[in-house]
Amino acid sequence: MQNTRLNNLLDAIATRLGQWFLNPWRRLSLLIISFLFGFFLANVISTTAGQQGVLDIMVAAFLVVLTEVTSRIFYSQSFFAKRSLLVESLNLFKVGFTYGLFLEAFKLGS
Structure with a gap:
């Protein structure tokens, strides 16, 4: 690109945002x-x-x-490899989504 x-x-914004999320608490x-x-x-x-x-x-x-595509993306990498923030947040989004659906199913079943 030119x-x-x-x-x-855009490059400067992406670099600063990446550096901002290097802080463990923000991550x-x-x-x-x-x-x-x-x-x-x-x-x-639901x-x-x-x-x-x-x-x-x-x-x-x-x-x-x-959900399966998200799992494939997250678990295709090595277990000890450092994952990017986007992949980790996508996986936790999937976990929260699955947990919410299970909770709704338990509420409807009782």
Whole structure:
């Protein structure tokens, strides 16, 4: 790509943001926010898909495929390799999402 002002600005922003998330507390807080957002999204999807009742099977199939693709991305790397922040936050989003769906299923079953 050409070395334009916009490219330089975007590169500088990405570099500073990457350095900002090197702090362990900021990284941990972003991962916790990702987990909680997955939990929230599971509650939202279960209530909206349950209200319509028409596309339940298609929504469930899409969510299973999305979860499996996320697992494939996270677990394809070596166990001891350092994972990027995006991959870790995506995995914790998936864990929160799965936990939220299980909790909704337990609430509906009781």
